Amino acid sequence: MLAGPLVTRELTTDPRKPKHFGIRAGYAAALTILVFTGAQATFALAPPRGLGDISRFGVFIFNLLSFVQLVVVLGTSLLFTAGSVAQEKDRRTLILLLMTDLRSSELVIGKAIASLLPIFVMILVSIPIFTLLTQLGGVTFEQVVWFEALCFVTALAAGSWGTLVAYWKEKTFQIIAITLMGAGLFLGAVEAVGFLGGESSSLAMIAGALNPFRALGDILNPLTSQPNVVIPAVQAWPAVTGLFLLASGISIWTCLRVRVWNPPRTIFIKSEESSAVEKTSEESGKEPSHVRDSRTIWESPIIWREICTQAYGKKVGLIKGAYFAFAVACIFWLRQIPEETTFMLGIISAPGLAFTLLSLISFILINAQAVTSLTSERDGQTLELLLVTEVTAKEFIFGKMGGVLFNMKEVILVPFLFVAMSWMRGEMNMESLIFIIIGNLTLVLFATALGIHSGLSFENSRSAILNSLGTVFFLFIGIFVCMILIVEARSSFEMQFVPFIAFIGGGSLGLWMSLTHKNPSTALSICGLILPFMTFYAIVSFLLGNTAAVLMAVLFPFGFTITAILVPAVSAFDVALGRTTTDRG
Structure with missing residues (x-):
């Protein structure tokens, strides 16, 4: 009831x-x-x-x-x-x-x-x-x-x-x-x-x-x-x-x-403003004037809207403040960890775990803004209007990505500052610092491109949001589970690869379905196939202490996936939306 x-x-x-x-x-x-x-x-x-x-x-x-x-x-x-x-x-x-x-x-x-x-x-x-x-x-x-x-x-x-x-x-x-x-x-x-x-x-x-x-x-x-x-x-x-x-x-x-x-x-404020303007114009007998003065728009209007307007509300700073509070809480948590503590769950150090959590939250926030930047256009019925303007697909896609990266710049910067503090304390060398920064930037771009791709591929906004955020969420959950299983096995990594085929194959199938939902391509199919396997290889390399192999296993497959997403998206709106020109007629 x-x-x-x-x-x-x-x-x-x-x-x-x-x-x-x-x-x-x-x-x-x-x-x-x-x-x-x-x-x-x-x-x-x-x-x-x-x-x-x-x-x-x-x-x-x-x-x-x-x-x-x-x-x-x-x-x-x-x-x-x-x-x-x-x-x-x-x-x-x-x-x-x-x-x-x-x-x-x-x-x-x-x-x-x-x-x-x-x-x-x-x-x-x-x-x-x-x-x-x-x-x-x-x-x-x-x-x-x-x-x-x-x-x-x-x-x-x-x-x-x-x-x-x-x-x-x-x-x-x-x-x-x-x-x-x-x-x-x-x-x-x-x-x-x-x-x-x-x-x-x-x-x-x-x-x-x-x-x-x-x-x-x-x-x-x-x-x-x-x-x-x-x-x-x-x-x-x-x-x-x-x-x-x-x-x-x-x-x-x-x-x-x-x-x-x-x-x-x-809604009521807009209604009151419209009524006031109409009343003033009737009393004066003049045409209604604009309530707000016009603003100068950049040569690329998409990125101007993303950066210079409150497209995502006035409380985005509150979200960033909550993220900073979480980062401060991680620092205080690290201070409470005993110095003799070596690895958390037998896998990763305490600073590494804190950095991983901060990075995961930043990826989720970046991905959320990227996918909602497309779904808001679709639900607001402004995406179809953009298709009949002079804005090109390249300006639209890169404008959206640039706006996401600019608006989330503080969220992107915090994990880098966190790992730089560890380097200054002597907990890692310069090589590891450079590798972590490059790998993290690659995953930031992947989260952004995946959000844009999901927003274009799914007609239903809820499906687009859940698919995009779910892919990021379950990708990291799968990484955690693999690491737990590998540590528990305590045997040769070559012997463990065969039992993991079914687990990784399921991840490949889910990622392939997500990437090729509406606009399938051979490149995206390859990405869905190789990403889980290369992620497994990155996990093994991390546990073996081979940092260079971890970077290569992140940089090349995720970089290839970013390219496979962006190349058709910036070619034309028809390709990006997975339809033909006749569908628009």
Whole structure:
């Protein structure tokens, strides 16, 4: 009754869509392949010699799958809910929903649950697979139940936050960026409160209950939180209750404010300005004059609009400020790490992990602005107008890319300053510094080009945003999983390559489908094939300490992909949009 017709519509129409069955089958297949890959990498050279080895593998693969699923649930819940409402705003259909007799709870809760239905399907699909892992030993059924409950309430909390931001803000880039950065800063603030209050304080317990990753650690390692108990009880009710109450509180606040925030005040301001101009012109008997003086436009109007106008809203500085706050939090975190700590998770140093997190967030923000710069043109029905002007495809594409890089210059610069500080402290040599800067710049250009490509390839704005951000997100999740599996295997890298074929092949298939969705080409097909394999080679080279090989494995395949995306895009609008001239007639 709280959700209303919006959820009813999704429940009725969703089973008719092929993607509904694709999500179910694809996610189950991905988890199964990951289990198989982990088993082959662990037992390829040393078969299990008893139940102890099998149970240890069961614990390892359960821990890995649990972490991956929680990250996927959190990330996709934020993007799905924020993207769903943002699409309604871009298409001007939210005003139509506000004009109906839908209650505020139906607008907020109904929209959130309707957007989260694919996430709930993924969680339900994973239950049989996680239950089967209990047969290996080392994992109990109670752990599976509490973990799935944690994923469910995490999706609700993340979806509530994404819905709040989407109804609150107007611009799509602001919605996505504030949603992602807000979730990250919330987790950081929760950990900071727990650290300042002391691990045994009640404040730390309350704050820890709002961090799903801390709750996951308690589920996976109950002895850590209950060291004095002979048989620890596996439970996560504080986290489940806390996250559910958090989701309820956010949803209630959104319900109270949704009709205050929407329609935005800018609509009424424009209406009042137009009325004032018409009234003044009628009284004076003169033609209405312009409210604002004209501005000088550059020779390239596209990049002028991206740089000199508030195309992405007035609060972009707030997003950059949140990113700077996250960078400062990383510095304080590094100061708390003991000096004797060598590698985090046995893979990477603490400064390297902080740099990786900063770079990943910067790539996501850059990619989000790149893809929304195209979807906003399409939803605002200005893209078709550009096709009949004298603006060439080259000016349009490079103007959009230049605007993205200029507007995100601070976000691009922060990781470089971070790694330069490590070089000044003597933690790396000049060669590594140069290699990191070149590789990072290559990935920045890749994130920008991928966003432009997705915006041109997908007619649906929500699909374009989810496809573009999802490609960046899952690319780095795949890198993390590969590194964990390689470290766990502790055997020859040549012997490990064969078990990883299925895992990497799945990534190649997904990337190929993403790149060649509307405008397929041989070059893009090659990119989809070689990128995951070269990424695997870069991981192996990194773990072996071969920095030059890592740079080559990043520079050439990603550089080739950037070229394969940009060459057809700057040739002509017809090629960039994947259609023929007759389609425009």
